[in-house]
Amino acid sequence: MSMGEIKIFAGSTGKAFADSMCRYMGAEVGRSESFTFSDGNTFVRIGETVRDKDVYLVQSIGLRPNDEFVEILFWIDAFKRASANTVTVIMPYFGYAKGDKKDEPRVSIRARVCAESIELAGADRVVAMDLHSHQIQGFFKKPVDHLFALPVLCETLLRMQLSDPVIVSPDAGFAKQARKYADYLGAPLAIGDKTRKDHSERAxxxxxxxxxxxxTAVMIDDFSISGGTLVELAKTLVERGAARVIACLSHIVLSEEAVKRIEDSPIELLIGTDSIYNPHIAGCSKIKVVSVAPLFGEAISRIHNRESISPLFDKVPDKLITGSFQ
Known part of the structure; x- marks a missing residue:
């Protein structure tokens, strides 16, 4: 791939992911800086020319969603004012994606507000992974490339050679996606019946x-914040006679308290991706991370070279699988 017209930059919480992407691509992360003033204001600055370059900004909306979202807007504006040719936002996790509908009176459709703001700031394209619902792509007028952690996670599970696995969806809403995991692994599917009574994040x-x-029960979900659903479902699975309980998440958004909850639960292992920077999981022996940075690196290479990314949706090449837990 010719790197002459491409520049990859990282936001404040996207540096590790961008480094991994660039190692795969044989590129270097562009020079930039961002910091927060004592009054809470965010400042960003590009450290090299981007005139007429195709710029790719790596930043998830993760554990600090408001700060990270605003920082993305400032970066887009800075690149556009520095005469970048195009600006593509590489957003492995779109934290506001769960605000995708007006399901009760007098509430905001937060994902739509974020999408419009990103476009108004000047983004030409967005690349994300496992959005909470597919229709979120329709909130954007600009192209959205929607990647999936499924092939990376499924290949990881296959390499574990699990005995008699069954895929478990935490609720009926995720059953369609869980069915894809079950089909990939050639395993049966079970579905939990979950209810939420309020916004306490308890199910x-x-x-x-x-x-x-x-x-071997393998619980599948796109993300978890409190860990409550996973832990309660794990207890139910053990009560129903499951020999082992494993969890798979596309995005590990677990809080510090949630990590402790996982450690004390019947969950033997939780596998997730590096889509967000989460310091809370460091040192937790039950949580293992596989990288999707090569997947994004391959997607960027294909986008930049005007090639299709559709082959990455179903089964990814072996070179995109890390091979071992990080």
């Missing part, structure tokens, strides 16, 4: 549909 598992007795 109650009412029932389990499917047979898990004597099997």
């Amino acid at each position: 109650e598992i009412m029932e389990l549909i499917g047979d898990v007795r004597g099997k």
Whole structure:
């Protein structure tokens, strides 16, 4: 790939991910700086010319969603004012994606507000992974490339050679995506019946549909914040006779308290990706991370070279699988 017209930069919480991407691509992360003043104001500055370059900014909206979102807007504006040819936002995790609908009176559709703001700031394209719902792509007028952690996570599970696995969806809403995992792995599917009574991030598992007795239960979800659903579902799976309980997340958004909850739970192992920077999981022996940075690096290479990224949706090349937990 010719790197002559491409520049990859990292936001304040995207540096590790950008470094991994660039190692895969044989590129270097551009020079930049960002810091926060004592009054809370965010400042960003580009450290090299980007005139007529295709710029790729790496930053998730993760554990500090408001700060990270505003920083993205400032970076886009800075690149445009510095005469960049195009600006593509590489957003592995779009934290406001869960605000995708008006499901109660007098609330904001937050994902739509964020999408419009990113476009108004000047973004020409967005690349994200496992948005909370597919229709969020329609909130953007600019192109959105929607990648999936599924092939990377499934290949990781296959390499573990699990005994008699069953894929478990935490609720009916995620069952369609969980079915794709089950089909990829050639495993049966079970579905939890979950209910939420408020915004406390606590869910109650009412029932389990499917047979898990004597099997390795693999819970699949796009993200978890409190860990409550995973822990309660894990307890139900053990009660129903599951031999082992493993969890898979596209995005590890767990809080410090949630990590402790996972450690004290029947969950034997939680596998997730490096889509966000999460210092809370450091040192937790139950949580293992696989990198999707090569997946994004390959996607950027294909986008820049005007090639299709569709082959990355179903089964990714072996070179994109890290091969071992990081």
